[in-house]
Amino acid sequence: MSNSNALTAEALYEHPSQFALLSQKRFAPFFWVQFLGAGNDNVFKFAFTVLVTYQLQVQWLPASMAGLVIGALFILPFLLFSATSGQLADKYPKEVLIRFVKNLEIGIMLLAGWGFVQQNVPMLLTCVFLMGLHSTLFGPVKFAYLPQHLTERELTGGNGMVEMGTFVAILLGNVAGGLLIALPLVGPMVVGVACVALALLGRVLAQAVPDSPATDPALTINWNPFTETWRNLQLAHTNVVVFRSLLGISWMWFFGAVFLSQFPAFARDVLHGNEQVASLLLVVFSVGIGAGALLCEILSRRHVEIGLVPLGAIGMTVFAVDLYFASRGLPPASATLTLGQFVGQLAHWRVLADLALLSLFAGIYSVPMYALIQMRSQPTHRARIIAANNILNALFMIASSVLAGALLGAGFSISELFLCIGLLNAVVAFYIFMLVPEYLLRFVAWMLTHVVYRFRVQGEAHIPTEGAAVLACNHVSFVDAVLLMAASPRPIRFVMDHRIFKVPVLGWLFKLAKAIPIAPRSEDPAAYEAAFREATQVLREGDLLGIFPEGGITRDGSLQPFKGGIIKILEQAQAEGLQEVSVIPMALTNLWGSYFSRIELRNGEPTAMVQPFRRGWLNPVGLNVGEALPAQAVSLDNLRERVLGLSD
Structure with a gap:
């Protein structure tokens, strides 16, 4: 959409929190459809697992293998049909596919109901595979639907709601499935009725899902799942940031699958608890994921804030490692502990706290990645990118089972397995952040604006979420660029004085950010001309260019005269036919006098970065953003007047 349309959408969809989306037709029916679908999956799967584990004696399906076989059958369609489902979600309207999937769910659950009543295990295994197919078809539709109906400022909150809803539905589905199947005599029949009822309710709600037009209706479907899977992975790889974010999400599923798969054994062999203790671990993990997902909107100030990803990764490692030490120091138990006995011992609360915080940070880690993929993927290919993610998720989850089995087979305890995965998480996260420095840069920006300063942005809706623009700001301190990074929903390429690259740490960060030295x-005539060529290239590619028109950090706190470099860049852009470039005036406020600004005089020269606590901690600073100016209407004088007016 154009900038003006985007601003209109921002005003139209302004709401106090992500929970307000549940009252809006563009989100609520979709949310409850996916919630009921996830819940129904788990009512069915868990009830079936309990049935063949405790109630039936199936010679060819031993109880010890039932959970593994059911899980493998459910995940197999993700490997076989994700590529095809991604094509369908790009080619056809999303609401049509959602209704088709819910119709399919009704048919599958009617078969499953008959299978439960007849206790026909082969039929129920077939239904497990078909429900996996149902989820495979719905996955790309689910994540491609959100960017069509939510603005950039709502995307993080919307994804947080969906992830929270999914894990709550999984939890409730497991609990309901276990309780219903355990009903004497009528358990299997009640489970069958419940599954059909949930499917019917989901179909009724699907009728209210609003129109979601196809993004690539001319697409020709390739029905070969193997060649299309390879093509999807190649398609995802064309955008390096998106592809590596897919790998990051898949790693989270790898990480989480290890913990989820080991909860029963961990509860029995390490915590010495009964089945209720294992269920408690699942509850704590699910609630933690949901809480972390919901926190993302608050922590990100309603932007797609990928700076939260390193924060999540750090928390995942810290609490996975502490879980190892907490579980090693538990008192011995002479008998299996009931739930009441387990929670009555203080040492067990540390284990639960570690698990809750570990999962909370996993939620913080994953939601911004999903939002980034949705925002950065080309709309015509978005569903196929999500399909590629589902394929990678399935492969990583299979790999997690292989690795966990290998380590346990090699003599590792479950606690040691958790320690290894926690340490491996740190290695993998560091590798990803070095491959995609944007994550690390945004993390530094997020930390600076939440730990060092109390940062407030006025007029943030004027920062365009798409299209080429020049951000022109006053220059007060050595961290001005970092603060602008924190305020922008998109990466910014800065034109910066070449001397700032010699500043320790900050220089390294600006190199990571691909700042343009001038x-x-x-x-240095060659460097001067190269900077203008590169700056024009940034605009040609439709990205954001950050400029401090004063040419250097202010030495007395006042706005200095603007230099002509910004006009030269705009003239070059217009000469190349880039007519839609806009200029966004900005002003940082209350930053003069802080640690990173030049304020103290030494030998008559202003000096920065001395006396770290000269203004205390968490002192307020601000950024005021003005309305966009057409490039043709910009002059040095009127731009300086705009920035000066915003500085007040």
């Missing part, structure tokens, strides 16, 4: 023409 030197005076008299000092």
